[in-house]
Amino acid sequence: MSLFPTASLLTLLLVLTACGGPRPAAPPTTDGPELPYKKLVQSGEAEERSGNFLSAAHYFRRAYAQRPRDQAILYRAAERYVQVRDYRNAADALHLLEPDEDRWPLLGLQLGRALKQDGRYEEARRELALFLETYNGGDRPIVAEIVRNELAGITLARQRTGEETLIDIDRPGRGINTSADEFGAVAVAGDQLFFTSTAGGQSRLYQSRLQAKEWTKATVPPGFPVIAEGTFGTGSLSPDGRIFFFTICSGQTGEEKTNRCEIFRGERSTSGNWSQPEPLDTRINLPGSNNAYPCVVTAPDGSLALYFASDRPGGRGGMDLYLAESTDPANPSAFSDPANLGTSINTLSNEITPAYDAESGALYFASNGHPGYGGLDIFRSHGTFGNFQSPVNLGEPVNSAADDYGLSLVAGGGTGYLTSNRAFPPAKPGTTETDIFTLNFRAGRARLKATVYDNTTGGELPGVEVELLEIGPTGSLSSIAKRTFPTGVYTFDLQPGARYRVLIRREGYQGAEYQVSTSSQGSSLYGQPVFLRRQALPNPEPGSTGAQSQVLGPGLGNSPSAPSPGLPPTTPPASPAPNVTPPAPASSAPATAPPAPVVYRIQISAEGSFDPAAGKYEAVRAIGDLASEPIPGQRLLRITVGYFTDPAAAKNALAQVHARGFPTAFVVRYDAGVRYGRVRL
Template identity: 35%
Template sequence: MIRNLLFILAALAILAPSAEAQSWRKLKKEAEAAYERGEWLTAAQTYDEAFRKKRKKEDLTFQAGEIYFTLRDYRNAAEAYRPIKDKNDEFPLVGLKYARCLKQDGQYDRAIQEFETFMQGYTGDTREILEEIIRVEIAGCRLGMEAPARANRDLEVLLPGEGINSDKQEFAPFPITDDELYFSSTVNGSAKILVSKRDGNQWGKGETPRNFPLIQNGHFCNAAMAPDGNRIYFTVCNDEEPVWNDVKTRCEIFVTKRVGAQWSQPERLPDYINTAGVVATHPFVVHQRGQEMLYFSSNREGGRGGMDIWFASRDLGLDDNDFSFPINLGPVVNTLGDEITPFYNREDQVLYFSSNGHVSIGGFDVFKANGDEVSWSQPENMGMPVNSSADDYFFALNPSRKGGFLTSNRVFAGNKIVTTNEDIFEFAKGGRRMIVKGNVYDRGSGNPIGAITVRLYEVMNDGREAELRSERFSDGRYSFDILPNRQFRVEVEAYGYQTEGYAFSSDNPEVFAYGQPTFLQQEGAPATVPDPPAEPEVPGRNLPTAPAEPAEPTAPVISQPTVPANPPAPNTPYVTTSRDPNDNNEYQTSATRHSGTYYKVQLAAVGAFSPERFSNVADLGEVQTELILARSLNRVMLADFFTLEDARRVLATVKSRGYEGAYLIEYIDGDRYGRVR
């Protein structure tokens, strides 16, 4: 009996690897089948699951990353690329793709590091070209880090309701009037041209334009009406690919002409515009000097890079389609990358277009250039709020020129939480100028505190934070300009005090000023709150109440971190610099540098460090210090936690023990990367 049992156990041990191998192979086949059916998200997730079962098969995570990247799921793409980001010989340019995903996810500081790392390790024949691409990408990251402080406060961006947008793709807005909008949507499967009318503040449900010709096959989209209203140019595009793509889906330009109250059967523009095998798309027309000028995007031969912007013209006195041969707008506008979605404002002689080849804060950004035909000024990035870390294009002014529309796959203030679909956004000039402001007081005495440092963060829908501003104020009062329809957190520091802060959302259309008084507690002082001094009323704010004295909690249960079998010995003091671009101070520490990602809790920043002051949290981790050399200030850290879940659990306990201003810091391979929510 025992012999039989041992035989069965041995057989199971032999078969176990085979069963495991079969499992990942089955998942791989399921992923391939899902991809062929056009179920790309399912395919990516299944490749991801297969890789977790068989991590030696790195092509599985590469396939997952490629699909996520195509779907513009930047975060999941970055996570899929991350294990192989340094293996560019096996997976060409994967390090570059990884860095671009970080950039378009708004992680500019990490993206800069990864762009630099990729370039340092690249030895291919195209190094000279890639060096220029990397230079532009890094400049875009730096521009993105500065963009919130430079945002155009005269523009307000809004997300129209369900009459226009859905969970599919909405794009190519073309306003006929300020209250009538042509646009394209894949809501019913294939892309189609729809029209919506505004009633008050509400946009009606999109419908097929009245008497528009019936098109049986393919996507038909990207409509642009001629200024006299007698022609509509649009594209008919290949519908063989399962996923619509504004740039890569092959399209040709057609025109339909007004005949009384009807529209004629579509006519394909000549072969020298619709060149065989290439993309011709994004038409836009203006009338000037007796000519109808057709601007469009194409990857036709003779261009600068991928997609370029071209123009052709025809005589307005004739009703034919006899356009001139297309002319490239030239190297000032067009780059080695892609330039798409032209919109030309004839009155101001300004061309608006989108590009991923000029310095952008995301992928495609909107730019403007003054000029005409082939003579253009240097393009200017439109900045925030027109642009974002995602893709932004199809910028179009409405006829009154008081506002307009654009297309973006950005996330938006809780109303849009993913980047995998693009929506139409409306913008209005003369937007609300909004501020956050407040005064800072000593919690014990109620007296104003003089010198303070205030940081403003934007809080993303997934909890990540991006530092927007960090400024010192000498009189205990602060004020920042902010944008509407966003979530923020304010953090206040002063020498000798614990850090405090509060969060708020700028989503009340009746409120233009946000903020609240902030009370800082001296290090080691009891937690009491005085009666607040008289302060001018600020609409829309919630005044703080005195925090209840918490009961002393028990220590949380922390899972043991996975560390090397032979962890490194404690270091002697060394000097290093944070990777956080908003905190580039040199600091001295003796903390152990671990491999991979881990976390520490920052308890306080003090002049003279005394271990006894922090003994009530010493049971939760190791108390460490980071001496900021330029300021003679010690950051007091509680370390180390190797999962975010553990770190957050400890942070909650730390706050309950009196460290209300504590927060988490992320470290990667021993380098300090900055704060996490």
């Protein structure tokens, strides 16, 4: 449903955004005598035909000043201000319009949205509430759902105003952002960034490198072909960096023209040159629809999976997100028929810029259909196709009252990028220009990552279901994500300064659980290895319970991830929160599984206290999980890193620990979960 009677401007804007337009031209000069009314209207219409919608809006607004009773020309100005995202002028123009249910029946919704995106939440709330109370059109059920969603977003924004944030946001200057539009950041390497810019009048792909904390002058990537017909949009590199999937749009942005976007692919040779772009087949590029914002990831079986946005028939509304899977490993262009991601993700409005983190099983995307701060906001949903959880708004400063989309997280780091038209004074005072912003997660990207083992063999245990539940301030539980992992390694994104319960299940094995409290600053890696014991009895019937297994076993408790004093007990409350699967209580049957295998850890020091966020441990975090255990009879803690079943791996890790600032570290052996002592390998 369009907010204006002329085409679906919101969907059109998203399509244009995929390839950079429309460009807000400079306001027309007002030096000298004012033009007559007719000339102002003609000039505005000429600017419309050229795609210069901001300039057209200014002409129409000046024409209205000469004829204040000409409501139609004022409405045309409002249309164009909305199209170029000049929210302040759009709201002011809409506010001057006289109510007319026949000519602009959705005026209250339009005004409320413009005020909301200008950050005037209380004014927006009043206008939207009044509109919801008085609107009685035949499409009221749909319109009411949209308005309630906008009101829910205002409530969310006001509730979370002033929350402590652990994310710093900045707007890079020279090297990336210009007075044109920049968007679609793709982290190629730790210091290299691909992005799209309309500098020079056409949307093109550029690259820049971060050197000495400054971005180098943007250049076209060497060997990348010139897009002769159409304009370049956003892109996504395959995990091996060899194949680039990207959008090319027709570039026709005038009032009477139709802009269409399709997804292409290019392949990089060993010499660094790129092949000519090839469009994906009509399964992806369905004729008559827009197909954009590709995101390519590696599926568990090693094949490619493609997420993208499309306004094809059969969706929920506007742009929806879809998933297609590779059907021929030898042909990177061959994909299955796309499947809609469903109602947990897609709404009546628009969802764009998908980004799937395969390691944590999290889908990041932008939407203006879920409750948000204004316009497009960025959301996260854990899960896989057919089983995505309810999306979570990432809040400020990731989101703002303006449009925020195109989140790109740097692998393994505490940084990321997003696209936004937000005001960022003094360098960027307005909202008509789109720029790339950098994100720095001061607490790192808090992440749960560990491995599940078979207690009998010591080998990794694939196919384990792990559920993550957040523990609220009162001890209440809410399910955040549930996922089955193809290997023994499980991982989830966490929030800094939060508490979680981790439930681990696998058919034929006793369950396990533990709790995690994340730090509000510093280290970002949490989790502990878990050994599951085989069930001594046949698999229980559905609804029955199985035994709890040890996580580390006697003598290996008190790790930073273990339950701490003051945390809720490891059994669920009498009335668990909705949608929470309570952990299975301990079985009365004795455990018959054999003892845990011999394992090794690296002891790096003995301390009076242990802060896993301390910077001195930063160099060894990549080697393995940090943990602590008390020294009997002393007020000291042994600090250890890693968990190894292979002596050779432990010996190699010890050498790395020595080289990273702990020259006195040594290997400790544990037999059946009990500390044996220091050993030489």
